Amino acid sequence: xxxxxxxxxxxxxxxxxxxxxxxxxxxxxxxxxxxxxxxxxxxxxxxxxxxxxxxxxxxxxxxxxxxxxxxxxxxxxxxxxxxxxxxxxxxxxxxxxxxxxxxxxxxxxxxxxxxxxxxxxxxxxxxxxxxxxxxxxxxxxxxxxxxxxxxxxxxxxxxxxxxxxxxxxxxxxxxxxxxxxxxxxxxxxxxxxxxxxxxxxxxxxxxxxxxxxxxxxxxxxxxxxxxxxxxxxxxxx
Amino acid sequence: xxxxxxxxxxxxxxxxxxxxxxxxxxxxxxxxxxxxxxxxxxxxxxxxxxxxxxxxxxxxxxxxxxxxxxxxxxxxxxxxxxxxxxxxxxxxxxxxxxxxxxxxxxxxxxxxxxxxxxxxxxxxxxxxxxxxxxxxxxxxxxxxxxxxxxxxxxxxxxxxxxxxxxxxxxxxxxxxxxxxxxxxxxxxxxxxxxxxxxxxxxxx
Numbered sequence: 541x542x543x544x545x546x547x548x549x550x551x552x553x554x555x556x557x558x559x560x561x562x563x564x565x566x567x568x569x570x571x572x573x574x575x576x577x578x579x580x581x582x583x584x585x586x587x588x589x590x591x592x593x594x595x596x597x598x599x600x601x602x603x604x605x606x607x608x609x610x611x612x613x614x615x616x617x618x619x620x621x622x623x624x625x626x627x628x629x630x631x632x633x634x635x636x637x638x639x640x641x642x643x644x645x646x647x648x649x650x651x652x653x654x655x656x657x658x659x660x661x662x663x664x665x666x667x668x669x670x671x672x673x674x675x676x677x678x679x680x681x682x683x684x685x686x687x688x689x690x691x692x693x694x695x696x697x698x699x700x701x702x703x704x705x706x707x708x709x710x711x712x713x714x715x716x717x718x719x720x721x722x723x724x725x726x727x728x729x730x731x732x733x734x735x736x737x738x739x740x741x742x743x744x745x746x747x748x749x750x751x752x753x754x755x756x757x758x759x760x761x762x763x764x765x766x767x768x769x770x771x772x773x774x775x776x777x
Numbered sequence: 778x779x780x781x782x783x784x785x786x787x788x789x790x791x792x793x794x795x796x797x798x799x800x801x802x803x804x805x806x807x808x809x810x811x812x813x814x815x816x817x818x819x820x821x822x823x824x825x826x827x828x829x830x831x832x833x834x835x836x837x838x839x840x841x842x843x844x845x846x847x848x849x850x851x852x853x854x855x856x857x858x859x860x861x862x863x864x865x866x867x868x869x870x871x872x873x874x875x876x877x878x879x880x881x882x883x884x885x886x887x888x889x890x891x892x893x894x895x896x897x898x899x900x901x902x903x904x905x906x907x908x909x910x911x912x913x914x915x916x917x918x919x920x921x922x923x924x925x926x927x928x929x930x931x932x933x934x935x936x937x938x939x940x941x942x943x944x945x946x947x948x949x950x951x952x953x954x955x956x957x958x959x960x961x962x963x964x965x966x967x968x969x970x971x972x973x974x975x976x977x978x979x980x981x
Contacts, residue, residue: 691955
């Protein structure tokens with residue numbers, strides 16, 4: 541049960557991700573002409589997305605309600621994750637490919653950097669990867685992604701969402717050249733955050749509808765990850 | 778403060794959040810006589826303080842610029858001395874109208890130094906915003922309508938959650954609900970522009 545409560549707390553973080561974000565650092569490409577090769581640190585991203593119900597009746601009943609909600613969410617997460625696995629869909633690989641494509645579209649070469657990375661935060665230090673030949677490191681933590689419904693009624697269907705932090709660090713001196721937060725389909729209008737409205741074609745009235753239309757469900761999730769990756773590229777143009 | 782009163786206060790404060798007025802989109806300005814380069818007179822001064830943003834309402838009577846992309850309405854901002862610093866320039870959606878922005882940096886004589894690349898404006902919160910580093914010598918910024926976008930529709934879906942308090946049988950409950958809202962508007966020549974400058978923190 542305690543694990544469920546932790547997961548519920550983690551999901552709540554998604555919704556308030558941007559509220560606690562630090563001020564953005566815009567990239568100045570014309571002042572950093574030497575940045576041509578970017579070392580893409582293996583993004584921090586959980587292999588299984590989350591299926592989040594942002595508001596429901598359980599939230600009205602304190603800890604017991606939260607535990608029940610967390611249990612129900614774990615059930616949804618598990619079913620959706622199993623569906624992805626059976627379809628051989630790997631969201632981390634999809635996101636990494638989209639990210640490298642978005643950097644290539646902006647004229648950057650990329651180098652993969654494999655390093656242990658959690659999804660909840662960016663790396664504290666880049667000293668361990670200092671030997672990788674690149675002009676800058678791109679560090680991304682996909683704090684959460686999957687599907688989200690604002691409420692329980694038919695008027696608030698499940699739609700894909702992501703929330704991620706990103707940072708570009710100059711290799712030579714560790715200076716932060718860009719830092720931002722990107723949210724696809726956030727709750728509200730968070731400040732200091734690039735917000736991307738959801739594609740209206742990926743709408744599922746409830747969890748059963750989401751599971752029943754596997755192809756479109758996967759496409760919607762991948763679209764959210766791809767659009768978020770494209771936003772990273774735009775921040776580096 | 779009792780919890781129900783606190784919740785009621787929170788809802789009251791949220792309900793008081795200023796909502797931008799609705800503007801009829803201006804999409805046709807072919808009949809306007811225009812400047813061939815931005816007029817430096819009457820530029821809106823921007824203070825080097827992020828808490829004191831400069832505002833400009835671009836309406837049908839705003840100055841017009843005739844460039845390679847066609848006729849555009851624009852507002853001119855005078856940037857503070859002392860670059861580099863960070864500039865935030867935002868187009869605030871105004872009901873049916875969303876100003877389609879592009880930003881051009883000028884020197885002290887009004888000569889174009891650079892234009893922010895296409896795609897620099899991204900939605901941040903509710904506003905369409907570009908963040909960039911101003912360079913030494915960039916003293917003015919013309920924010921002009923993007924003629925390639927004007928007239929096209931824009932639709933954005935927004936998810937929200939609400940909490941309200943209720944009491945029954947001596948117990949207090951918080952009721953959590955969700956909602957969606959779709960904002961439909963038109964990219965236009967008119968709207969509100971907000972510019973803020975954040976100076977670099979001095980290193981100690």
